[in-house]
Amino acid sequence: MGRSPCCDEVGVKKGPWTPEEDKKLVDYIRENGHGSWRNLPKSAGLNRCGKSCRLRWTNYLRPDIKRGKFTEDEERLIIHLHSVLGNKWSAIATRLAGRTDNEIKNYWNTHLKKKLLLMGIDPVTHRRRTDLDILASSIPGLLAASANLGSWDANALRLQADAAHLAKFQIFQSLVQLVSSAGTPPPMEAMSLLGGTSAPAGLRGCQLGDVLQMNRQLEAVLNGSLGLAQDSMAAATASALPSLTNMELLDSFHTYSDRVIAAEQLNGGDGPDEVNHNIYSSTGHLAAANSTLSSVSAAAATAADDQMMERINSTDASANSSASTAFEAWEGLNPDDDLCWKNILDQISWTNTQ
DNA sequence: AAAGTCCACAACCGCTCCCCA
DNA sequence: TTGGGGAGCGGTTGTGGACTT
Known part of the structure; x- marks a missing residue:
């Protein structure tokens, strides 16, 4: 017609x-x-x-149009609605008073999409990405973000190291997930990279089953870390940032935790919608490493790392050895060695193309 | 200071949907 | 039931300003 x-x-x-x-x-x-x-x-x-x-x-x-920057609440709502409705901009616009579909569409394409990508989330599926190209391309950004964290004082150095550590930890977890999702055993070259001369004792010579087990542990750790991070954030930041006032620390903590809580509420608690869970929970580390709250979150997450170990040790005795192995392995890696990352990516890329 | 590049956003294009004769 | 026309929607493009080299 x-x-x-x-x-x-x-x-x-x-x-x-x-x-x-x-x-x-x-x-x-x-x-x-x-x-x-x-x-x-x-x-x-x-x-x-x-x-x-x-x-x-x-x-x-139109006189009822609201101009100006999108608020955090609006951003959160757009992401949530997009996860449910997809690119139905007009439908999304009806839920944001005073915003037009065109404005929301533009804001999505220029800001939110990039934001999600940087957080390691696929803006189409709203799930964590495992795509190697994106992963590889995100590394410089992540590391740069971690390097730009602060210029306050000596504490910033610690925070910077923490954030870099977390960003790399997340990348490493994604790599392991990728290996396990490939469905075929990784080549010896790849495994030897994980267990080779530059690798830690814990990973040396590990088998596919070990990697899978490790991945499950990491997944659980990452998904469970948010609550721990919240629990320990105030204390962690207080010790990591003694130069800030309690009020500043509390503000930072509340801003972050409010986002998490609001996301949970949007989610209806335990509803089928995994979007905000994905965004705010399972990628919490990565988001923290990249957001303006990264310094606070990273410091808190560092403390949470210790609690993660405790949780693993206390809740799953059968997994003790693997979990410990995973963390020992991580501690033993040399993530500051760019060549190490390049080699790992190269090898796993090779695996994926087989 | 100038040239080049990037980015954000307003506006356009083409398609689909819906209503009505 | 069909098809013509109006309106709305989503994707894409063009342009001006900001930023970088």
């Missing part, structure tokens, strides 16, 4: 609207309502097509 374009008239103006045109359009609609958009330009004395008038009105001139 073809239809002729509405803007096929020659001589109809296109491009940016002038203030005079805006005034004509606003005045006309205020006085008469828009009525038929096709007839409006003629009636209003505008040399535009009706479609252009409608877009200008609905996206820019």
Whole structure:
């Protein structure tokens, strides 16, 4: 069912609207309502097509439009709604008073999509990414982010190291997950990288089953770490950032924990929607490493690392050896060696293409 | 200071949906 | 039931300003 374009008239103006045109359009609609958009330009004395008038009105001139930056609440809501509705921008816009579909779409494409990618989340599926290319490309950004964390004082050095540690830990976990999801045993070259001369004793010579077990442990640790991080955040930050006041620490902590709690509420607690769980929980480390709260979260998570070990040791005796192995392995890796990362990525890329 | 590059956003294009004769 | 027209939607593009080299 073809239809002729509405803007096929020659001589109809296109491009940016002038203030005079805006005034004509606003005045006309205020006085008469828009009525038929096709007839409006003629009636209003505008040399535009009706479609252009409608877009200008609905996206820019409408009096109930809310201008300005998106708030964190709005961001969170957009991400949540997008996970449910997909690219249904108009449907999403109906849930955000004063925001237009076009504005939300633009904001998604220019900000939120990148934000999610940086957090290691696929903006389409809202699940954690394992794509190697993205993973590999994200490493410099992650490390740069961790390097830019702070310039306050000596404590910043500790925080920077913590954040880098966490970012690399997350990457490592993703790599292990990737190996386990490949369905085939990794090549000896790859395994030898994990257990080779530069690798820690815990990983040396480990088998696929060990890697899978390790991955399960890491998954549990990462997914369970958020609560621990919240529990220990205030104390951890207090010890890591003695130069900040208690009030500043509490503010930082509350900002972060509010986001988490709100995400949980949006989620309906234990509903089927895993989006916010994915975003705020399982990737908590990575988000923390990249967000403005990264320094606080990273310090807290460092303390949480200790508690993770305790939890593993106390709740799953059968996994004790593997879990310990995983962490010993991580501690033994030399994540500051760029060549080490390149080699691991190269080898696992090779695995994935087999 | 100039040139080049990147980024954000307004606006356009083309398609689909829905209503109505 | 069909098809024409209006409106809405999502993807894409163009442009101006900010930033970098």
